[in-house]
Amino acid sequence: MAVSIRELRQGAPILDEDALLIFQKQWRTYQRLLDLDYLSHRDALSRLHAILIAEGAHPFSFLDLACGDVFGMVETLSDTHVARYRGVDLSTPALTLAAARLEGAPFTVDLIHGDIVEAIEQSDETFDIVWCGLCLHHLASADKRRMLAAIRRRTRKTCLIYEPARHDDEDRPAFMARFLRDHSARWNGLTESEWQDISRHIIECDFPERDADWRAMGIAGGFAGAEKLFTSATDFASLYRFDV
Template structure:
C-alpha cells in the first residue's frame, strides 16, 4: 500500500475510533443487546461465529469475552483493518481466521455457522443485494443459530435523501468531539455510500428468506439491532 493510501486509512480509522469512544452510534447499548442475545441463546455452550464486514473487530471482540467459541472467522475488504483485527482478537483461544473478502462472497463460501454477525455494513448494499444476503444467511445458519444485524435504518416514511439530510444534521449537532473536517468526511461518505432501509423492509426480506426476527433493539431511532433465527 502506498503512503498516501496508508495515511487516508488511518485518518478514517482514527475518526471512527472517536465516534465509537464517544458512543455517538450507540455501540455501548447495541453491544449490551448483542451480549444478551448471545447469552440467552447459547448460555455457556460453545458456538461458531462468522463476522461479515468485521473491520478491526474493536467493538465486537470485547463482547465475545466470557463466551466459549468453537471458531471465529472475520471477513472484510480492507486488509489494514484485518491486521488490526488480528491484534484485537488475539485473546481468543479458538481458531481464528481473517479473510480479505466481500460480505456476500464470503457468506456464500462459508460453512454453516451458529452465529452470523454484521455491524454497520449491510447498509452499503443496494436493496436487491440485501435480499440476497438474507437468503444466503438462511442457508448458512445452523439450526438454532442466530443472525445478528447491527445497522443504521431509515424511518418508515423517510426517503433516502431525507435520511441523508437528517442524519448529517443530527451528526453535526451531536458529534461535537469531531472537528468540522471530520464531520464533513463522514457526511460525504454517508451520502455517497449509505443505503439504509426501514426496519419493516429488512424484516420482510428476512421473512421471505425463511428467517424470523425474535428481537429488536433500537437505542436510537436510526441505530438498531435485529436478531433473526430460522423460521
C-alpha cells in the same frame, strides 16, 4: 499463538501506499465515532453479549462479517461458550489490528481478507451465529436481499444485524435530511473536518432500508422470525434479529 490472515482468493490486490493513507484517515475518523459511542455501538454489542450468554449454553461458532479491527468484539465474546470465531473484512490494515487484539484468545480464530458478499456466497460452511455490524447498508436493496438469503444458508441458529434504518414513512432524502439536522449538533465531539468526512460518506454511500423492509428482507431470505431489538440513542441505527 499468533493469528494469521488468509486471502479469500489468491491474487487479491495488495493495498498500495496511497490506499493505506486513505484508509488511515477514514479509519481514524470512524474510530472517533466508536470511541465517542456516537453510533451506540457499545449498546448493540452489549445486547449481542447478553444473547450469547443467555442462549449459548453449548460451544458455538460465530461469523463476524465486516469485522474491521474487532472493536469491542473481544469483550463481547468474553465469558461465552464461543469455540470458533471467523472474521471477514476487505481491509488488510483493519485485519492486522484485529489479529493483534485476538492473539491468545481462548477459541479458534480465523481471519479472512476479502469481500463479505463473495465470502458468504462462495462458502458452504455454516455458523451458529452470524453478526453484521454496520455494513449491509452500503449495498443496493436487491443486493441486500441476495445477501440476507445467502446469510440464511450459512446460519444454523441466529443472525443479528445492526444497520441504519429509515422510518417507515421516510424515503432516503428524508432520512439524510433528518440525519444532518439531528446529528450535526449531537456529534459535537468531532472536529469540523471529521464531521464533513463522516457526513459526506453517509450521504454518498449509505442506503438505509425502512424499518419494516429490513425485517421483510430477512423473512424473504428464508429466516423464520424477524424482530427489532434496539434502536440507537440518536435514532440512526437499529438492531435486528433473524432466527432460523
